[in-house]
Amino acid sequence: xxxxxAEAERLATNAVDVLPEGALAEQLELxxxxxxxxxxxxxTPDIHLGHTVVLSKLREFQDAGHVVVLIIGDFxxxxxxxxxxxxxRPVLSDEEISANAATYQEQAFKVLxxxxxxxxxxxEWLEMGxxxxxxxxxxxxxxxxxxxxxxxxRIEADEPISALELIYPLLQGYDxxxxxxxxxxxxxxxxxxxxxxxxxxxxxGKPPQSIITMPLLIGTDGAQKMSKSLGNYVGxxxxxxxxxxxxxxxxxxxxxxxxxxxLSADVPDAEPNQAKxxxxxxxxxxxxxxxxxxxxxxxxxxxxxxxxxxxxxxxATVAANGPVHxxxxxxxxxxxxxxxxxxxxxxxxxRIDDRVVDGGELDLPLDGLDGAVVQVGKRxxxxxxxxx
Amino acid sequence: xxxxxAEAERLATNAVDVLPEGALAEQLELxxxxxxxxxxxxxTPDIHLGHTVVLSKLREFQDAGHVVVLIIGDFxxxxxxxxxxxxxRPVLSDEEISANAATYQEQAFKVLxxxxxxxxxxxEWLEMGxxxxxxxxxxxxxxxxxxxxxxxxRIEADEPISALELIYPLLQGYDxxxxxxxxxxxxxxxxxxxxxxxxxxxxxGKPPQSIITMPLLIGTDGAQKMSKSLGNYVGxxxxxxxxxxxxxxxxxxxxxxxxxxxLSADVPDAEPNQAKxxxxxxxxxxxxxxxxxxxxxxxxxxxxxxxxxxxxxxxATVAANGPVHxxxxxxxxxxxxxxxxxxxxxxxxxRIDDRVVDGGELDLPLDGLDGAVVQVGKRxxxxxxxxx
Numbered sequence: 001x002x003x004x005x006a007e008a009e010r011l012a013t014n015a016v017d018v019l020p021e022g023a024l025a026e027q028l029e030l031x032x033x034x035x036x037x038x039x040x041x042x043x044t045p046d047i048h049l050g051h052t053v054v055l056s057k058l059r060e061f062q063d064a065g066h067v068v069v070l071i072i073g074d075f076x077x078x079x080x081x082x083x084x085x086x087x088x089r090p091v092l093s094d095e096e097i098s099a100n101a102a103t104y105q106e107q108a109f110k111v112l113x114x115x116x117x118x119x120x121x122x123x124e125w126l127e128m129g130x131x132x133x134x135x136x137x138x139x140x141x142x143x144x145x146x147x148x149x150x151x152x153x154r155i156e157a158d159e160p161i162s163a164l165e166l167i168y169p170l171l172q173g174y175d176x177x178x179x180x181x182x183x184x185x186x187x188x189x190x191x192x193x194x195x196x197x198x199x200x201x202x203x204x205g206k207p208p209q210s211i212i213t214m215p216l217l218i219g220t221d222g223a224q225k226m227s228k229s230l231g232n233y234v235g236x237x238x239x240x241x242x243x244x245x246x247x248x249x250x251x252x253x254x255x256x257x258x259x260x261x262x263l264s265a266d267v268p269d270a271e272p273n274q275a276k277x278x279x280x281x282x283x284x285x286x287x288x289x290x291x292x293x294x295x296x297x298x299x300x301x302x303x304x305x306x307x308x309x310x311x312x313x314x315x316a317t318v319a320a321n322g323p324v325h326x327x328x329x330x331x332x333x334x335x336x337x338x339x340x341x342x343x344x345x346x347x348x349x350x351r352i353d354d355r356v357v358d359g360g361e362l363d364l365p366l367d368g369l370d371g372a373v374v375q376v377g378k379r380x381x382x383x384x385x386x387x388x
Numbered sequence: 389x390x391x392x393x394a395e396a397e398r399l400a401t402n403a404v405d406v407l408p409e410g411a412l413a414e415q416l417e418l419x420x421x422x423x424x425x426x427x428x429x430x431x432t433p434d435i436h437l438g439h440t441v442v443l444s445k446l447r448e449f450q451d452a453g454h455v456v457v458l459i460i461g462d463f464x465x466x467x468x469x470x471x472x473x474x475x476x477r478p479v480l481s482d483e484e485i486s487a488n489a490a491t492y493q494e495q496a497f498k499v500l501x502x503x504x505x506x507x508x509x510x511x512e513w514l515e516m517g518x519x520x521x522x523x524x525x526x527x528x529x530x531x532x533x534x535x536x537x538x539x540x541x542r543i544e545a546d547e548p549i550s551a552l553e554l555i556y557p558l559l560q561g562y563d564x565x566x567x568x569x570x571x572x573x574x575x576x577x578x579x580x581x582x583x584x585x586x587x588x589x590x591x592x593g594k595p596p597q598s599i600i601t602m603p604l605l606i607g608t609d610g611a612q613k614m615s616k617s618l619g620n621y622v623g624x625x626x627x628x629x630x631x632x633x634x635x636x637x638x639x640x641x642x643x644x645x646x647x648x649x650x651l652s653a654d655v656p657d658a659e660p661n662q663a664k665x666x667x668x669x670x671x672x673x674x675x676x677x678x679x680x681x682x683x684x685x686x687x688x689x690x691x692x693x694x695x696x697x698x699x700x701x702x703x704a705t706v707a708a709n710g711p712v713h714x715x716x717x718x719x720x721x722x723x724x725x726x727x728x729x730x731x732x733x734x735x736x737x738x739r740i741d742d743r744v745v746d747g748g749e750l751d752l753p754l755d756g757l758d759g760a761v762v763q764v765g766k767r768x769x770x771x772x773x774x775x776x
Contacts, residue, residue, distance in 0.1 A: 079522040130514060130521040134467045138552040143543075145551060146530070155531075163533060163555055164526035170551065 004028035011060060014053075014261060016188050016213045019195070023210040027182055036061045037181035037209070039071040039122075039172055043092060045103035047110075048233035049283070050217040050226035053261045054185050055111040057214055061183070062116040069179045070108065072101045075123035076171055079164070107236050110287055118179075125178040126171055139203035140170055140196075148192045169193050173200030181209045188213045189225075217261055222251035240284045241310075244296035245379045247280040248304075255279060262286075303379065310381055313373060317385040323363040326350070333374060333382045344376060351375040392416035399448060402441075402649060404576050404601045407583070411598035415570055424449045425569035425597070427459040427510075427560055431480060433491035435498075436621035437671070438605040438614035441649045442573050443499040445602055449571070450504040457567050458496065460489045463511035464559055467552070495624050498675060506567075513566040514559055527591035528558055528584075536580045557581050561588030569597045576601045577613075605649055610639035628672045629698075632684035633767045635668040636692075643667060650674075691767065698769055701761060705773040711751040714738070721762060721770045732764060739763040 002010075008025035012018045027034055038058055047055075058068045074097050092100070105119060145166050146155070154161055169192065176184060176197035184194045191213050198208035216225040219232025226233045234246045250258065252272045259265045263282055268275050277297060284293040302308045316333050318324070330341035330350065342362075344350050350357045352364075353372050370386040390398075396413035400406045415422055426446055435443075446456045462485045480488070493507060533554050534543070542549055557580065564572060564585035572582045579601050586596035604613040607620025614621045622634045638646065640660045647653045651670055656663050665685060672681040690696045704721050706712070718729035718738065730750075732738050738745045740752075741760050758774040 075519070079519055079526075126518060128518045130516045130518060131463070131467055133518040133521055134552055134555075137555060138467075138550050140551045141548040142530075142534070142551055142554050143548060160529040160531060162526050163528045163530055163558065164522055166530050166554075167522075167525060167551055 007064065011057075011064070012212070013264070014214065015057070016215055017191060017211065019211050024183065024212075027210060034061070034066040034182040035069050035118075035180055036066050037069045037071060037176060037179060037184040038186070039073055039175055039184075040104060040108075041073050042077050042097050042100040042104060044228060045100040045107075046228060047104060047107040047236045048226055048228060049236065049262055050219070050233065051108075052111050052236060053214045053217050054187060055108055056262070056264075057185055057212065059111050059113065062113045066183075067116055067118060068112060069118045069120060069181065070105070070112070071175050071179065072104070072119065072121045073172075073175075074098075074101065074121045075126040076168065078123070110236055120179060122171070122175050122178070126174065136170055136174055136200075137167060139200060140167075142166070144196075144199070145169060169196045170200060173197040174204075176201050176209055177204045177206055180206065182207075183212060184209050185212045185214065187216050189216060215257070215261060218254055218257060220246050220250045222254055234283075236287050240288050240292040240296035241299045241379060243284050243287065244280040244293070244300055245304075247283055248276055248300060250276070252276070258283075309373060313381045313383045315385050316382040317387055319387045320366055320369075321388060323365055324369060326357065326362050326364055329364075329374070330376060334376050334380055336376075349377050395452065399445075399452070400600070401652070402602065403445070404603055405579060405599065407599050412571065412600075415598060422449070422454040422570040423457050423506075423568055424454050425457045425459060425564060425567060425572040426574070427461055427563055427572075428492060428496075429461050430465050430485050430488040430492060432616060433488040433495075434616060435492060435495040435624045436614055436616060437624065437650055438607070438621065439496075440499050440624060441602050441605050442575060443496055444650070444652075445573055445600065447499050447501065450501045454571075455504055455506060456500060457506045457508060457569065458493070458500070459563050459567065460485075460492070460507065460509045461560075461563075462486075462489065462509045463514040464556065466511070498624055508567060510559070510563050510566070514562065524558055524562055524588075525555060527588055528555075528561075530554070532584075532587070533557060557584045558588060561585040562592075564589050564597055565592045565594055568594065570595075571600060572597050573600045573602065575604050577604060603645070603649060606642055606645060608634050608638050610642055622671075624675050628676050628680040628684035629687045629767060631672050631675065632668040632681070632688055633692075635671055636664055636688060638664070640664070646671075697761060701769045701771045703773050704770045705775055707775045708754055708757075709776060711753055712757060714745065714750050714752055717752075717762070718764060722764050722768055724764070737765050 005025045007028050008018075011024065018024055036058060038054060062068055077092050077097050078094065101121070109117075146152070148169065151161055151166070172193050173196045175181075177200055181197065181201075184197055186194050191211070194209075194211035194213065198211070201208045218224070219226035219230060220234065221230070221232040224230055224232060228235075234243055238246070247258075255267045255272070255275055258279055259267050263279075263286075265282075268278055270278070280300075281293040281297060284296050299310055302310060318329065318332065326345065327338040327341040330336055330344070331338050334341075336344070341350075345357055345362070346359045348356050352369075352374055354375070366386065366388075369384050372384050373381055374384060375381045393413045395416050396406075399412065406412055424446060426442060450456055465480050465485050466482065489509070497505075534540070536557065539549055539554070560581050561584045563569075565588055569585065569589075572585055574582050579599070582597075582599035582601065586599070589596045606612070607614035607618060608622065609618070609620040612618055612620060616623075622631055626634070635646075643655045643660070643663055646667055647655050651667070651674075653670075656666055658666070668688075669681040669685060672684050687698055690698060706717065706720065714733065715726040715729040718724050718732070719726050722729075724732070729738075733745055733750070734747045736744050740757075740762055742763070754774065754776075757772050760772050761769055762772060763769045
């Protein structure tokens, strides 16, 4: 067993806040596996590299012998916010929640150790009677709840906050009571909620958790935090070529963060392009394997250095008897929505046999389409087979 | 059937707010019995004349063929506010709530018509699942809830508001949903809650109630609203002598309000003292009968005009072998707390055989006590019988 203080310092690597000061070292002195909580919101199934910053820190705890309690917020997701005044939490059906939760776990276990992870759904304890829930509400003051920064911004902007949204942190805090959390992790944007959990644990007579916040990874655009809705993300289930290509597109000044937060490494002493290739290879290797990483780099070179078509282009068969409506075709081939397809065409991001498609020609004559290569963006290709 | 507009105007007599404008007349046009709600808080069992202002208005609705739905807030009283930071709602045991509710009803039926009253306990619908309750919370914004005037005052004074207190109006509003209230009545201090009920009904797809607020009756001190805790009240179950005496003690300038709100009458054209006697007689007659009113006035004259002892003084037997501790004796004889008794003695409000008791002599020698008249305040007497 390492010295608790040294161990706490090691586990604090890369963290932004480790609070209260000294608490983690005291907990490590207990010399028992700590229960380390991560609450996740099953409103989106997919994990991107941004999520793996916290997951990797959890894995460090697991490797040191601690237990991760992964809480799927199925109850809170199901309640949602029916007022429709905010998109913060859409209401999901039970099926969507289960499906998202399953996908999320599958992806999370690319980082976490399955054997040291306890998965819990918060409906287990939050499906209580209204009297008990009101008892929970009595444990917090409105002033404290309104300190949450997103609320302060919304109050300033005169945007409504529903009573339900106000009390969400109470539900999340009660999760910590229910599972006896010793430590809770989250992004820096979760700091309020994590600290609030301490208050609720104390109100229920439990020892309060310590909290660790991790930096938010900036997305591939170099501007905003990585997020699916902003399109600046790299998904952990992206195919190797996609993953490598997206990582090659990040601004150079993001490299120190990416090396540090995703690989616990420093930027290698090399040309930026070479360093970025190493980042790409190592991340692809982590989520796929070494061969996949090499193939992805080769694919990248073929397209972007030698400007050739990829080695293997998937074929897609479409049935048609007359002109083909391009947005519908793109929707079918690449799983886009028609409006996304139309936008890509307008932006000049669609090619047929390497010729950029003009926004005016949405209905393509059937002749010449059989065997043509349809390309979307830089890295997605399909070869058309037309069945009449 | 009266003209709905004339009828609405008649029912609005003495009201402060009848909102929204014209709504009550429209409801009366439906030509069906309206469901008129009064929510009461079973934290105190006793009704005083202040409560009867609203109850009398409800009775007018009953006499016009409408139905009163009396909601006993047993659920909300049971939840209370365990934070202990506010005395606004003490937590009551189930037994206390049932006992208070029973006493309250018994007293309310001195004014209301039992046959046109539906009594409901709000635990019937508020004991819901936590999911349903959170759905209710999603129907209101925090900004709207914080508009409540008592909150504005507490925010200014930097006094904490618990999340539970914040959402109380939602629970009260849901009562209106559950019982399909057409009209809700309350004191002017309830205006926010009554209007809030409209929002919640609308959010649940129900037609919103109209609301009527009645003035708050000023207490016998002429300064603050009548309230048990301020001691400036006349209880509807007070004995006739007490009721008459307390009414005779009000400042003259309260007479118009008392005549108008308690008797729907104008102050008679007479000397103030004569007018006040009429007020006393009529109120006593209402809650007791004519003979009791006459006896109460005669009792008042004997004590305060002719300064004689009351005709009949109740005897009280106490067992004692040595000196008698006066605060304990007063507690036993008059149902006071010992600290109330001590305060009354200090203020010179206690007499034994018409001699004011000095605050220094709290232990009375037994000799001479047998047969003595113990008097508290102006109107309470007991004749002691000492059993050795």
